[in-house]
Amino acid sequence: MPELPEVEVVRRGLESHASGRTITHVDVMHPRAIRRHLPGAVDFADRLTGVRIDAVRRRGKYLWVELDSGEAMLAHLGMSGQMLVRDEGYEDEKHLRIRFRFADKGPELRFVDQRTFGGLALSEMVKVDEELLPAPVAHIARDPMDPAFDAREVVKAMRRKHTEVKRALLDQTLVSGIGNIYADEALWRTKLHWARPTDKLTAPKATGLLQAATEVMNEALKVGGTSFDALYVNINGQSGYFDRSLNAYGQEGKPCTRCGTAIRREPFMNRSSFSCPRCQPHPR
DNA sequence: CAACCGCCCTGGGTGC
């Protein structure tokens, strides 16, 4: 569920509630939550203890905190990962995976994850295009909210590919941050079917598609992101409201808000794609 | 090398 807008909501929450704080205790209650930290839970906790959080950053759906030790703690929320700021003594969540306590004795930071696709890891920073990134993020493309995002270059690269347009939108090495929800919404806004071949898209169409993706994610960010259930929440456990503004994703059978035709659902990469049969006809 | 497929995992929902 968490795509760029939802991860950005979490980043902002962490920036105001975790930056500048020094970690004193780390409890890893589920090893799978740090499976990408190969040296294991003890090493993870040891290297974080006594370390201060200097900044909280994001690229696409990846989130990381810069530490005064020179490392970064990298997070990916997967489908159901949450970062929660909770007062000490607040009841443990059922799927609490990692708990952080701080020197200021203020609220804890908790990583909660029902479906365990998410996780945390410590990583070293590497320089990519004059920018320091955690090593596992080095191959992730800039997202549309990055000041250095170059839409013209992305359009060129997209039109060079031989694939379906939705696959390209979801390719995090081409443009990052877009997942199934915002891909379907951007395609609906641009009146493109997901299976349209990228190499047959005109440059204006591809440009418009990227613009639509950027706009829909900005609109979602303004209202706190998209939540269908309790799986995506901000650091205080609150849902976002953008699900009320969705035109395609999850709208199977409902009338298209543009033309009234019932929205269809089609299988796509072992999941679903939602689109309007009239506004977004199948490519020939 | 680019494209693509299957797997990782859990629990809420549904149908029998």
Place this chain on the structure above:
DNA sequence: TGCACCCAGGGCGGTT
């Protein structure tokens, strides 16, 4: 009530 099954899905490793 209980069981089997389906579905959600980003990223990664392996295959074509």
